[in-house]
Structure formats: structure tokens, C-alpha cells
Amino acid sequence: MENFTAYNPTKLHFGKDVTDNLGKTIEKFGKKVLLVYGGGSIKNNGIYDKMIRQLKSVDARVFEYHGIKPNPIFEDVDTAAKLGRDNNVDVILAVGGGSVIDSAKIISITIPVKHSSWDFYKGKAEPKSAIPLISVLTLAATGTEMNPFAVLQNNNTKEKLGWGHKLLFNKHSFLDPQFTFSVPRNQTAYGIVDLIAHCLEAYFGGGEATLSDRFVFSIINEAIEYGPKLLDDPKNYELRAKIMYAATAALNGLTFNGRKYGDWGVHSIGHELSLLYDIPHGASLSIAYPAWMKHFSNIIPERIIKLGKNVFNTNTTEKTISAFESFFKSLNCPILCQDAGITKDKKPEIIKNMAVNNVSGANLKMTEKDHIEIVELIF
């Protein structure tokens, strides 16, 4: 087991109607609230109205920033941060999925400074303080609700980067599974892939930590048992709750304890696909993971076999990878680029961008030769 530090100060409020007293929690941080959300789906499903009622109940003064994109860009973060800065907000309320909460995390550290949020990602600036952030999650997938990470992209430079800092923990995260009832089938499926991928990034990271491995299998097994049932029964509270909590547990630190680091090579590949062709994050992962496992199966056969044994009761690398492919297919998620509408002529572009952005894992490094071979496998 590797040395590790476990620290997660986010207070998670999970369950039915947990936002019924949200106003009281917000009020503790102040009255001037920056409300951040995405494309407006929360206006259709009643969540927006509920949030506004909560904010009004404590006489909050609300500044709204909406329009955060599914693959969020730093320009939105900068604009929202300016709004928060100009109005001297006390607290941020982020309502949405991973893209909204990730953006809000970076808004929280950009409000106190004068430079662009992207400078944090390029190592040109270090955050010194953060406006308190409270989140209400509406999509079970990324785990951002209980971790210090945020992914942001820069369309000008064609970069999509993950980054973490201890100031990025949400103060409070509210997770009401009912808020995910209206998530469409495909987005629900992508969320299931995403949470499994997070477990795998930990599992294929540096070092075998036996208990953390067991936690990985626990979360993946939960997703495999209940994920498909949820797709058939999207307003089932228990199923929504199981998948929502699994997604949080998949990336709140638990599965990383006792390892040097996660690998994140597959996310790195996936980010290229999302960046170039704007495909959903989960879809990029269901394409990239099988290919990545095939490519590295000679290097880490025991890890893949141990995984298969504990998840699919398989006993070879081939059967394990094939079982993951079948599972992703059963969720209607793409396992090849062409399933997601990316045509074969894009291969050179993908390979080129992988080289430019140094696509690699922390544990299993990738060279350009690896890029070329993996790109062959994703088509």
C-alpha cells in the first residue's frame, strides 16, 4: 500500500427533498448569491423554481449566470466570475451536472483574482482563496459534487484539462435523486459509464491497494446490477438513488486511498474525442476504455483478470474486455468511434491532437506509437 492522505471536508446531503431547507444553508454564507446553471433544463423540470423559492425564503439577492455548456469552456467561467466579482457575491449556488459544478468551482477561485481562469489550468497562477460554493446536483456522473477536481476546456488551443486543488471542495452538496428523474436515457447511461470509468482510473493507477480494489469492485458491481434496471425504470427513486450515490463514491477519494495516483490515461483519450467532435464525456469513455485495455492487456494482464473475476466472473483479459464492451453496448453507449458518428478519416486528426496534448496516463505512459495503436482500436 502506498502512503496516502484522505481528506474530504464537503458536507453531502443525500436523499429525498434534501433541498427543502437549502435557503437556510445558503444564508449562513451571506445574502448575495451567484446562481450558476446550464442550458435551462432546470427551468423545465421545476428545479429552478424550487431554487428561487429557497433563495427568496431567505431574502437572498440573486445574480444569475446561465448557459454553461456540457463541455464547459473557460470563457463562461471568466464571464461568470466577473459577474460575481462586480457584485461582490458572498456565495455561489451551482445547480446542474458536472459541467456546471466544475465551472462553479473555478468561478469560486476566479472571482477573487484579476486574471483568466485558464491561468490556473496552465500553472500560471495559484488560487489563494475561494468564494464558498454550494451545489445541487442534477445528473449522476462525474463525482464533482464531492471532490476537489474540475475539468475545463479551451476551444482556441484545443485543450480539455482536468485539474485539482484543495480550495475546490464544495462546502455543501445536495443530492436529491428525484432531481435526476428527468435525465434522458442516453445521459443516464453516459453517467453510468462515467462512474465506472472513474473506478477504473483508480484501479489502473499506481499500486494495488487491496481494500480500495474491493471498493472499486463494489461500486462497479452496483452500477452493473442497477444501471440497466434504471434505464428501464427512470423514475424509480431507489434506482436513481443507488446510481447517484455510486457516482459520488466513485470519485470522492475512496477508491484512490493507498495508491500513488489514478491513471487517467483513458480520460485523457476521451477528452480529445469530446474536444474535437463534441461527443458526450461518457460516450468518449465507453469508446476509449475497451481499446485502452486491449492495448495494455499484455502489460497489465493480472490487473485486468482480477477485475474481470470480481466484476464479471471472467478469467481472461479477452473475456473481461469483451464483457465491458457488451455491458456498454447494453446501455446503448458507443464502443467504437463510428458508433458516435466519428468517421475513419478523422484518425490522423485524433492522433495529431493526442501528440500535441501529450495524451498519457500517470501509470501507463503513452508514446505516439501507443496513440497510433489505440486510435486503430477505437475504430
Added chain:
Amino acid sequence: MENFTAYNPTKLHFGKDVTDNLGKTIEKFGKKVLLVYGGGSIKNNGIYDKMIRQLKSVDARVFEYHGIKPNPIFEDVDTAAKLGRDNNVDVILAVGGGSVIDSAKIISITIPVKHSSWDFYKGKAEPKSAIPLISVLTLAATGTEMNPFAVLQNNNTKEKLGWGHKLLFNKHSFLDPQFTFSVPRNQTAYGIVDLIAHCLEAYFGGGEATLSDRFVFSIINEAIEYGPKLLDDPKNYELRAKIMYAATAALNGLTFNGRKYGDWGVHSIGHELSLLYDIPHGASLSIAYPAWMKHFSNIIPERIIKLGKNVFNTNTTEKTISAFESFFKSLNCPILCQDAGITKDKKPEIIKNMAVNNVSGANLKMTEKDHIEIVELIF
């Protein structure tokens, strides 16, 4: 799944030599340090000297309180709190196992007040503040290093009570598996029983939370796979690390998420045995758990069978309970009172004390009839 709040602000530093910069962490809270420890075993294994070196390295002024008992009493807490109060300490450093850290938690909230620590346990006072607490764990067992609970006893009134409060979280917990190398075989075994019992208290609590159930099985399976190996190889770092982390994970909140509460009936029974006959906590649990499961096996057969299936690959309540008995015996832990030197003539005394102290679980309530039947089963 039941609604739940997950919150754990303790910063856990786990691994080899993690106390090498302990002084720097202590210094952040101040220079006047109350050092709390137990019977002095840390003076024999070099840990005391290491702690003093760390404290000297930052010119700390140290006030020592030692002599905390394995089953800790409130009088020691009160005396230590007076020492801390009189000297206006800035921070507490607790070095030891569960009894020392539990005591230090209560010392931390007793220093700022004028009444006895026992008043907190009897609901006569509510803590308002706490002196920051840093712990260095030397025994893998109770999980107190990363939770807000503490057990204390009152020999005058023959009460041993568990109690929790959000002010009781350690600020920092340092866990170096090397610090447990010298823990004797029997104490190591009791720690393994204790961590399994904590998982079971969660598992038999209110509500089936499927992912938390999987985490329970993960931790118990880790203990069952590596616990016996550790007893045969007590200076094996990896094995000490696995059991140490399993003990932390068993009671840091993880296994309780999605349940109404833990049951704690077996701990309640065990506390009576420790209180009356001063037997180690872990020994009281290896006696109480099989009896309790036998007694309630008609009420919760599915839960016991699900447990057995996932831990011992058994398929009946009888086989599951018998497998737990065999496992505890393989660790040389008592499964009957007479194994721990408690003679049959003590039955009436135990039954009487169980009634006086309202021994019961939160989920599976116990009446005096249950007490009588369970006491028959522990002999």
C-alpha cells in the same frame, strides 16, 4: 435507501513515517501542547521518544497526561482536562489506541467548560467548542481516529457509554502501520474482531443500502483474508497497513451511508461484559456477536444469509453464524464467556446490569426477555 448526511473533516495521514513532520502540523495550532497517552507502552517501543523529538523540534511546551486505561474512565478525562485548562493549552496530541483517542476527544471539549466530562454523556451539557485534537494511532481497532464518537465509562454507576458529537472529529490523524508492529497477538486479534463488529453494527442497522452493504463485505473480507496472516507475521508492513486501514474504513461513516442508523445492540451487550469483568472490548464482541445473531436469526434471516453469502459463501443462518464463530476462534478470541474467564454464576449479575443500563439496539430492540435469552447463549 434512507436519507443521509456524509461529513468527515478529519485529515488522515496514512503510511510509513507519516509522523516525520508531525511537529509542523502541531505548530499550526500553537505551542502549548497537552500530550495524552496510556499505560506507557509508547515509552518501550520508541514512539514516545519520537513524539517528544517532534514536539521539541518546534519548541513546543508540553504538558503530559498519561495513564489512560484500556477501558477509559471519565475521572481521567476530567483530571487531564484540568491540566489542559490550567495551562491554557492550544492543542492536544493523543498518542495511543482507541481508549486514549476517545479520552482525548472528550478532554478537548471538557477543557473549555467547568463541569465534569460525564455530564456530556448524561445529556446534562452540550459542548460548544473544542481544543484542536491531533492523534497518532498505535492500535488498529476502534476507528476513533476518523469519526466523531467516543466511549467512556463510569465505574461508580457501572455505565459504559458511546456518544458522538460533530466537535469530536480529530483535526489530523496520523496512522503509521509501523507503530502497530509491537501490538501483541491478542490485542491485534481483538482489533480485527472490533473492526468486523463495526461493519456488522452498520449492516444490521436501519435499512438496506446496497452499496454500503458491499462496502461492509469488502472490509470484512479484507479482515478475514489478511487478519490471520497478520497474526502469523506481525511485523509485516503490508499486512499491518491493510488491517489498520480496514479498521479506519469500518467506522468512518462509509458503511452507514444510506441507513437510518447503526444497530449497536452487540456493542451495548459487549460494554456490559467489559464494564463488569474488565475484559477487552474486542473479546466482548467475539462473545456477543454470535449469540446475538443466533437470538435474532428468526427475525432477520435474509440479512444474515446475505452476509454469509458475501463473506463466507454460506447459504444458511446457522452456517453463517458458525463460520463467524470459527473465524473468531481461529484468532484465539473467546466466543463464550467461559473462554474469557467469566463463570456461569455471573449470569444473574449480567442480566441485572443489562436491564439497569437498558441494553438494546437501535434497530433490533431488546427487552429483558431478550437479555435473558442472549445471556444463555453467551455461556
